[in-house]
Amino acid sequence: MNQMQNFTKGFIKENPVFVMLLGLCPALGVTTSAFNGLGMGLATTFVLVMSNLVVSLIKNFIPDKVRIPSFIVIIASFVTIVELVMQGFLPALFEQLGLFIPLIVVNCLVLGRAEAFASKKSLPVAIVDGLGMGLGFAFALTVLGGVREILGSGAIFDIDLMPGDFMLVFVLAPGAFIGLGYLVAISRKLNK
């Protein structure tokens, strides 16, 4: 697999949310609008790339038995960095995402890539994988957020598309499940 395929596989073919069903908690919890989805996706991308980088660098020094706890500490450190930076520079987004920022630490996607990919591959491959998977995750969250925002409030990225009443239910909890269900079905069709 060349680097280009390594990068693009995260978008459609192995999309973390629509195909692999990883990281569903933030995917459902924060996607009330396209902007929130994008913000969460980019925060996760940063953590994913940095943890893949560090794990790949020190993979030969970590004893096999304590590798999972070591990965968790590495991931938690970068999550703390994201938390503090976002609180300082993007307080409005930080309020919106709330609890889901510290919860990046238990996102199965991040630990899964560290364990299954970065701890076995060389540095450049691991970084490209982290970037591709992270942006694929951000793409999925933005699409789900966009669909919910259009159906629920008739706007996208806070720009009004059409006036009138919309299906408020799509901005609330049930809309997240239903929207994701149909998007998973559509991605199956695309991958056929």
Next chain:
Amino acid sequence: MEYIVIIIGAILVNNIVLAQFLGICPFVGVSNKISTSVGMGGAVLFVMTIATIVTWLIQMYVLRPFGIGFMQTIAYILVIASLVQMVEIILKKVSPALYQALGVFLPLITTNCAVLGVAILAVQNDFNLLESVVFALANAGGFTLAMLLFAGIREHLDLMEVPSLMRGVPIALVAAGILALAFMGFTGIV
């Protein structure tokens, strides 16, 4: 009275799975059968309660006095990860029967965001120790309730004729959406 408010709020109004979107991975992953849902619910109840007590003590007696609140995420996840390991070892020795029932679910719980989420929420809401315990128990109950309802629905869904693209996870997610819609009916009772 305030304990009743916490319990009803956590189980029905702000159900941890259907309204707060925590613990979705086990909710979608292991809710195929009612029996596995009960096992997972029991394991979560056990770990969530102990984890909330331990992280609450660490928050009050270590992180706050030393002014290192920014270490919260790292400290909590380490506590939960080692706690799960410890519970597994102790359970194996003390109660092999319980270990048999919960064993396979325990390692999955480290990455269950519901456990870390409830621990953080308990501190954010300024609960005292007893309120935190009640909060953790009620949330675990809410998790188990959602798992059980959903497993019952999925067992029936398996027998239905569903378009091939929607079969499995997509139709389950749509069903979960309708279940969440039903739970919205509880909004405003506390």
